[in-house]
Ligand SMILES: Nc1ncnc2c1ncn2[C@@H]1O[C@H](COP(=O)(O)OP(=O)(O)OP(=O)(O)O)[C@@H](O)[C@H]1O
């Protein structure tokens with residue numbers, strides 16, 4: 112069974128704004144899926160549809176075979192959700208919050224406490240377990256939210272911008288945790304973010320959204336093949352051989368960029384440059400990043416993401 | 417549905433909501449102070465007047481003549497005390513539970529919305545019906561607890577004072593059972609259900625409180641007026657009216673459970 116199936120899913124808000132436009136995709140169990148796009152692309156709307164907080168205007172969707180519009184509470188029982196709008200109680204401590212949400216999911220107090228303390232340790236929050244949430248920083252809250260979402264051992268995690276408002280170091284930590292958890296628990300992850308660089312570090316597959324439409328989906332390799340921009344070879348040479356003058360672009364003193372199609376071209380190229388009597392200081396093959404792919408697909412200027 | 421209503425999961429919400437009120441000392445004191453003033457101070461003042469300025473009782477004599485109660489002049493203080501206990505004080509117990517529950521009920525949904533914890537709660541494995549029911553029950557149980565506490569405090573103080581100052585004990589009538597077990601819970605449940613509904617639709621706690629005051633107060637006063645009359649007339653009529661209220665409360669709660677969708681709650 113698929114973890115998630117979207118079939119021509121559309122959502123138009125009461126005001127007439129179409130936030131999701133005929134999106135179709137499937138997630139296999141255990142995948143870490145990056146749902147990517149700029150502000151207003153429809154990521155949060157899709158997560159709300161997947162959790163039954165919104166009902167689709169057209170199309171259908173399933174989470175492990177369940178229809179979130181018809182049986183949201185059953186979907187909730189097997190999913191963990193982290194979003195900016197899902198906060199916890201300021202007047203309770205970190206651990207007491209987890210114990211409450213554990214009870215909400217049917218765990219008894221000793222079990223909630225046991226699991227809660229383990230997760231708090233994993234999130235590096237053990238020191239703060241008896242501190243009231245009012246005194247938590249944004250990063251601590253985010254990590255506690257992740258602990259809360261994992262408490263009932265969900266089959267799928269919906270993470271909507273789990274690192275928004277975090278400094279790069281904390282964001283890195285959270286991403287490392289997500290990656291480890293997905294691997295350890297075999298949990299499916301649906302990760303929404305506009306930080307493509309981070310997504311590339313942890314996801315196994317991607318969906319690229321723009322203004323409610325799914326532009327492309329697939330693994331990094333398949334997306335790279337799709338935009339067909341191949342590899343960029345960065346070279347530092349004593350000078351550019353004559354036979355490359357037409358193909359290479361100068362990036363600065365002794366620094367050149369050379370587009371090639373596959374890595375197989377590299378050894379022969381290096382031999383030719385050496386045979387031409389040039390000194391080679393540096394050779395680096397660069398694949399298009401998710402950002403490159405996204406901009407190639409949308410023709411957007413880089414600053415918009 | 418009923419079997420899942422008092423499952424541990426709904427109970428977790430009820431406990432959390434009640435604990436939040438009780439642990440907020442200022443809020444909790446505010447909650448207790450009016451009931452205690454009404455049920456302890458008022459009868460005490462009355463008793464002190466009877467004891468220290470018995471000549472004032474002449475005025476009460478006239479009042480008694482208007483009442484459908486037989487009394488001999490010699491038995492005056494006793495009749496007056498029983499009148500106080502059985503015909504005047506019960507009215508407080510129609511108002512106290514509603515007042516006690518209204519603050520909590522008004523913030524039940526919109527309070528969580530303001531703290532941005534509502535969405536988290538909705539992502540739990542409870543249906544909206546169960547969450548709504550848990551919210552109503554939390555306020556209702558609190559109101560009943562305050563009501564029972566006030567009753568115990570009232571009876572204790574009244575009997576002690578009456579015994580010490582006047583030399584006899586007041587005799588509560590069986591109608592008290594009807595009041596405490598039927599009428600008062602029914603009215604409280606009606607009020608709580610309506611206020612929780614306001615809370616689910618409101619955009620701020622003040623919003624919900626205002627709806628509660630302006631829409632509920634007239635209804636409450638009307639009900640209290642009716643019961644005050646009925647109290648004097650007959651126990652059977654009181655029972656009938658109590659049953660009608662209980663049925664209305666059950667119907668209202670049942671219909672309210674189907675009213676809400678995530679989309680409207682999160683707006
Ligand atoms: N409740 C709502 N009512 C009307 N329009 C809405 C509502 N919520 C979102 N929208 C609109 O729907 C579109 C998609 O919004 P959504 O929140 O899904 O985007 P997003 O991809 O999550 O963006 P971000 O990266 O900013 O979180 C936006 O144009 C937004 O203005």
Ligand SMILES: [Mg+2]
Pocket residue numbers: 154155156271
């Ligand atoms: Mg969003």
